[in-house]
Amino acid sequence: xxxxxxxxxxxxxxxxxxxxxxxxxxxxxxxxxxxxxxxxxxxxxxxxxxxxxxxxxxxxxxxxxxxxxxxxxxxxxxxxxxxxxxxxxxxxxxxxxxxxxxxxxxxxxxxxxxxxxxxxxxxxxxxxxxxxxxxxxxxxxxxxxxxxxxxxxxxxxxxxxxxxxxxxxxxxxxxxxxxxxxxxxxxxxxxxxxxxxxxxxxxxxxxxxxxxxxxxxxxxxxxxxxxxxxxxxxxxxxxxxxxxxxxxxxxxxxxxxxxxxxxxxxxxxxxxxxxxxxxxxxxxxxxxxxxxxxxxxxxxxxxxxxxxxxxxxxxxxx
Amino acid sequence: xxxxxxxxxxxxxxxxxxxxxxxxxxxxxxxxxxxxxxxxxxxxxxxxxxxxxxxxxxxxxxxxxxxxxxxxxxxxxxxxxxxxxxxxxxxxxxxxxxxxxxxxxxxxxxxxxxxxxxxxxxxxxxxxxxxxxxxxxxxxxxxxxxxxxxxxxxxxxxxxxxxxxxxxxxxxxxxxxxxxxxxxxxxxxxxxxxxxxxxxxxxxxxxxxxxxxxxxxxxxxxxxxxxxxxxxxxxxxxxxxxxxxxxxxxxxxxxxxxxxxxxxxxxxxxxx
Amino acid sequence: xxxxxxxxxxxxxxxxxxxxxxxxxxxxxxxxxxxxxxxxxxxxxxxxxxxxxxxxxxxxxxxxxxxxxxxxxxxxxxxxxxxxxxxxxxxxxxxxxxxxxxxxxxxxxxxxxxxxxxxxxxxxxxxxxxxxxxxxxxxxxxxxxxxxxxxxxxxxxxxxxxxxxxxxxxxxxxxxxxxxxxxxxxxxxxxxxxxxxxxxxxxxxxxxxxxxxxxxxxxxxxxxxxxxxxxxxxxxxxxxxxxxxxxxxxxxxxxxxxxxxxxxxxxxx
Ligand SMILES: Nc1ncnc2c1ncn2[C@@H]1O[C@H](COP(=O)(O)OP(=O)(O)OP(=O)(O)O)[C@@H](O)[C@H]1O
Ligand SMILES: Nc1ncnc2c1ncn2[C@@H]1O[C@H](COP(=O)(O)OP(=O)(O)OP(=O)(O)O)[C@@H](O)[C@H]1O
Ligand code: SF4
Ligand SMILES: [Mg+2]
Ligand SMILES: [Mg+2]
Numbered sequence: 001x002x003x004x005x006x007x008x009x010x011x012x013x014x015x016x017x018x019x020x021x022x023x024x025x026x027x028x029x030x031x032x033x034x035x036x037x038x039x040x041x042x043x044x045x046x047x048x049x050x051x052x053x054x055x056x057x058x059x060x061x062x063x064x065x066x067x068x069x070x071x072x073x074x075x076x077x078x079x080x081x082x083x084x085x086x087x088x089x090x091x092x093x094x095x096x097x098x099x100x101x102x103x104x105x106x107x108x109x110x111x112x113x114x115x116x117x118x119x120x121x122x123x124x125x126x127x128x129x130x131x132x133x134x135x136x137x138x139x140x141x142x143x144x145x146x147x148x149x150x151x152x153x154x155x156x157x158x159x160x161x162x163x164x165x166x167x168x169x170x171x172x173x174x175x176x177x178x179x180x181x182x183x184x185x186x187x188x189x190x191x192x193x194x195x196x197x198x199x200x201x202x203x204x205x206x207x208x209x210x211x212x213x214x215x216x217x218x219x220x221x222x223x224x225x226x227x228x229x230x231x232x233x234x235x236x237x238x239x240x241x242x243x244x245x246x247x248x249x250x251x252x253x254x255x256x257x258x259x260x261x262x263x264x265x266x267x268x269x270x271x272x273x274x275x276x277x278x279x280x281x282x283x284x285x286x287x288x289x290x291x292x293x294x295x296x297x298x299x300x301x302x303x304x305x306x307x308x309x310x311x312x313x314x315x316x317x318x
Numbered sequence: 319x320x321x322x323x324x325x326x327x328x329x330x331x332x333x334x335x336x337x338x339x340x341x342x343x344x345x346x347x348x349x350x351x352x353x354x355x356x357x358x359x360x361x362x363x364x365x366x367x368x369x370x371x372x373x374x375x376x377x378x379x380x381x382x383x384x385x386x387x388x389x390x391x392x393x394x395x396x397x398x399x400x401x402x403x404x405x406x407x408x409x410x411x412x413x414x415x416x417x418x419x420x421x422x423x424x425x426x427x428x429x430x431x432x433x434x435x436x437x438x439x440x441x442x443x444x445x446x447x448x449x450x451x452x453x454x455x456x457x458x459x460x461x462x463x464x465x466x467x468x469x470x471x472x473x474x475x476x477x478x479x480x481x482x483x484x485x486x487x488x489x490x491x492x493x494x495x496x497x498x499x500x501x502x503x504x505x506x507x508x509x510x511x512x513x514x515x516x517x518x519x520x521x522x523x524x525x526x527x528x529x530x531x532x533x534x535x536x537x538x539x540x541x542x543x544x545x546x547x548x549x550x551x552x553x554x555x556x557x558x559x560x561x562x563x564x565x566x567x568x569x570x571x572x573x574x575x576x577x578x579x580x581x582x583x584x585x586x587x588x589x590x
Numbered sequence: 591x592x593x594x595x596x597x598x599x600x601x602x603x604x605x606x607x608x609x610x611x612x613x614x615x616x617x618x619x620x621x622x623x624x625x626x627x628x629x630x631x632x633x634x635x636x637x638x639x640x641x642x643x644x645x646x647x648x649x650x651x652x653x654x655x656x657x658x659x660x661x662x663x664x665x666x667x668x669x670x671x672x673x674x675x676x677x678x679x680x681x682x683x684x685x686x687x688x689x690x691x692x693x694x695x696x697x698x699x700x701x702x703x704x705x706x707x708x709x710x711x712x713x714x715x716x717x718x719x720x721x722x723x724x725x726x727x728x729x730x731x732x733x734x735x736x737x738x739x740x741x742x743x744x745x746x747x748x749x750x751x752x753x754x755x756x757x758x759x760x761x762x763x764x765x766x767x768x769x770x771x772x773x774x775x776x777x778x779x780x781x782x783x784x785x786x787x788x789x790x791x792x793x794x795x796x797x798x799x800x801x802x803x804x805x806x807x808x809x810x811x812x813x814x815x816x817x818x819x820x821x822x823x824x825x826x827x828x829x830x831x832x833x834x835x836x837x838x839x840x841x842x843x844x845x846x847x848x849x850x851x852x853x854x855x856x857x858x859x
Binding site: 035036037151152153180181182183184185186187189190192193208209210211212214215216235238239248249250252253254255256262263264265266267270271 | 636637638740741742743770771772773774775776778779782783797798799800801803804837838840841842843844845847848849852853854855857858
């Protein structure tokens with residue numbers, strides 16, 4: 001359904017995202033994980049052709065049933081595809097909604113754009129049905145509310161309704177629950193899963209929470225320094241990670257395992273700013289296993305959707 | 319960055335012309351000479367002469383002085399009165415805020431023109447009365463902007479943090495609120511400056527501001543209006559000067575706002 | 591150390607119609623508990639349950655509609671700001687949003703020195719350098735502005751500011767909710783170290799019971815402004831008595847759970 005090949009994003013001379021390749025088939029749920037600043041949102045925005053002007057994309061993005069290559073495609077084509085074939089739920093719901101428009105009108109508009117000529121009354125009925133589907137509480141009143149009158153979780157429901165309005169083939173969710181509390185997160189995750197399952201859509205789910213990705217996805221891509229450093233089935237990657245970064249993330253997110261001083265296993269150091277990642281293996285400044293060899297770029301071992309890029313994989317070579 | 323340079327250049331030019339006029343002007347701008355009436359542009363008179371034979375370029379330079387003087391005092395009065403009022407209204411007790419808002423509305427509803435006429439009637443119309451009238455009329459917009467911006471700053475967690483650090487309200491106003499609304503106030507100042515320049519021209523045009531023989535852009539316009547068809551230059555020159563001054567100040571304000579915000583200084587991207 | 595007695599706080603919402611009534615929101619309703627010295631006291635609840643409201647009341651930044659807060663036997667609630675100096679030097683707060691709680695126009699050194707300046711504590715420069723080192727930031731951080739730091743580093747700056755006046759009690763309002771997992775681990779470790787090193791009493795607020803369980807020994811569960819459960823954290827986590835607590839425990843996705851086959855549907859009631 002979605003095929004991404006050596007996707008890159010650059011700001012002038014600076015590589016922000018490098019050689020990202022993966023596929024998502026219909027009905028499949030793929031996670032994209034990594035710390036803040038690893039390039040997850042850039043990858044997602046590049047997929048939809050929504051990069052800000054100063055950034056340029058390279059490589060290839062194809063969607064099943066569309067002749068045209070999406071990277072560098074004319075804006076007219078992208079506009080037609082966005083919303084209808086490709087849809088996205090953003091991290092910050094407030095900025096993604098129009099503050100001066102009632103939410104039902106925004107959902108109706110999202111639907112109308114790709115159903116021109118459809119009767120306005122019908123479109124409104126569709127919008128209301130969508131808002132019911134995402135279980136907006138007190139839908140009769142809240143549908144007529146403005147975004148600022150809704151809670152964070154309710155806004156995210158509205159965004160999801162808009163994203164699902166035209167039964168997209170590919171749904172991209174960029175940290176849709178990061179700003180929400182655990183109870184609301186649980187409800188929203190369920191809704192997202194139901195929404196894509198019903199439509200047989202492909203899901204790309206971005207998060208930094210490994211437990212969420214394990215709950216939602218079947219496959220996972222681990223990103224760091226703008227590169228995919230490991231990919232594979234969730235169960236395998238999250239139980240027997242090969243890349244040291246994945247290992248580090250796993251240890252850091254486990255609140256139940258601590259060292260002898262009762263401390264959590266944190267990854268040392270912080271994510272460098274864009275452009276300050278080391279040459280060779282992007283993770284080598286924070287990796288405990290790094291040696292001279294890591295100054296060279298580790299090759300990808302395995303197939304694009306299942307493999308890793310590490311000279312000394314965790315658990316030895318296989 | 320572009321607007322800062324362009325605005326700075328325009329404003330700089332006007333300031334330079336005004337300063338230079340203290341030392342030197344091509345001619346005495348008030349010198350009436352019937353023999354030189356309505357001269358066109360030539361080497362002797364770069365912008366020609368008006369119907370009294372006065373040199374237009376010289377008048378323009380001295381007029382810049384008047385313009386800056388009026389703008390400075392009017393905006394100064396407005397900022398010095400309006401800003402503390404706005405801050406007080408935002409951080410003081412509720413009734414004080416309400417009171418300031420009501421007084422604001424009252425002043426806003428009172429036309430600056432009427433104030434200028436009254437002041438003119440009381441003290442004789444002059445550059446001074448025009449300045450005060452414009453200044454007073456501009457106070458509410460400052461108070462309003464300052465109050466709105468301050469209220470927003472007061473809801474931030476860093477103000478809460480300052481309170482829990484033990485800061486008193488006055489210290490919070492000075493240390494946190496003022497610096498964070500300063501950018502907006504600077505923009506407001508330059509916009510007001512532009513409006514003040516316009517207002518001065520208008521008042522002088524109506525005879526309620528600068529009196530002859532002191533040159534003023536507004537009066538230059540007024541004295542030449544009947545000649546619009548014959549000698550458009552005499553209207554266009556002060557008109558363009560006024561327009562450029564207004565443009566210059568608003569560009570400068572925009573540029574300054576960007577410059578004064580530490581978040582917008584290109585300092586890497588360590589923490590987005 | 592801190593006693594909350596029947597604390598209630600209501601807010602008035604702005605009128606929705608010009609002449610309609612002003613609806614009241616009961617953000618907190620008759621909440622009572624005690625935090626003893628040396629305790630690590632957790633507060634959990636979903637968004638809007640009144641956690642931040644409680645923090646503001648405990649820190650004397652807001653007054654309760656009814657009820658009282660006592661610190662070391664002294665009344666906190668209902669006092670004027672200037673009569674709370676005793677509290678300011680002994681109790682400090684770390685707020686929810688690490689960016690929002692740092693003045694963007696102040697240098698880090700001035701931010702950290704703020705409690706010292708406000709309370710006229712001498713030896714500012716040395717103390718700033720000391721706490722910067724304590725939270726693991728380089729001395730060079732002092733001259734920079736908050737936006738030049740990452741989220742985790744900003745939270746360290748907030749911690750440094752809170753520690754500067756040598757408080758006995760630290761209240762942290764969702765200090766790690768805005769951080770990603772690896773940074774969360776670093777900040778939680780740091781927090782534990784600091785609490786140990788300076789023998790602090792900790793009040794730790796979160797919407798995630800699993801984080802509270804890692805950090806705290808005691809937990810209070812808030813639901814719509816009411817205290818529904820209070821007890822030793824292991825006890826509450828393993829055998830929640832109130833159905834709402836059960837729901838909270840259940841809503842947290844875990845790796846182990848997910849790999850054992852728990853789906854998103856299982857997380858919701
Ligand atoms: N327009 C831009 N110009 C230059 N650099 C940019 C731009 N947008 C993003 N970056 C940089 O690219 C890197 C990756 O950013 P991105 O937003 O994709 O991270 P992310 O993985 O989504 O992080 P988060 O979890 O915080 O959302 C960051 O270091 C960021 O500073
Ligand atoms: N200043 C205020 N005016 C009016 N209502 C308020 C105010 N502050 C909080 N509330 C309301 O009080 C309730 C409790 O809010 P509070 O911020 O304490 O929740 P919280 O548990 O901290 O939530 P979160 O996890 O989102 O931070 C909410 O319904 C909120 O809308
Ligand atoms: S390639 Fe080297 S530095 Fe990179 S993860 Fe593997 S061992 Fe660590
Ligand atoms: Mg992102
Ligand atoms: Mg809160």
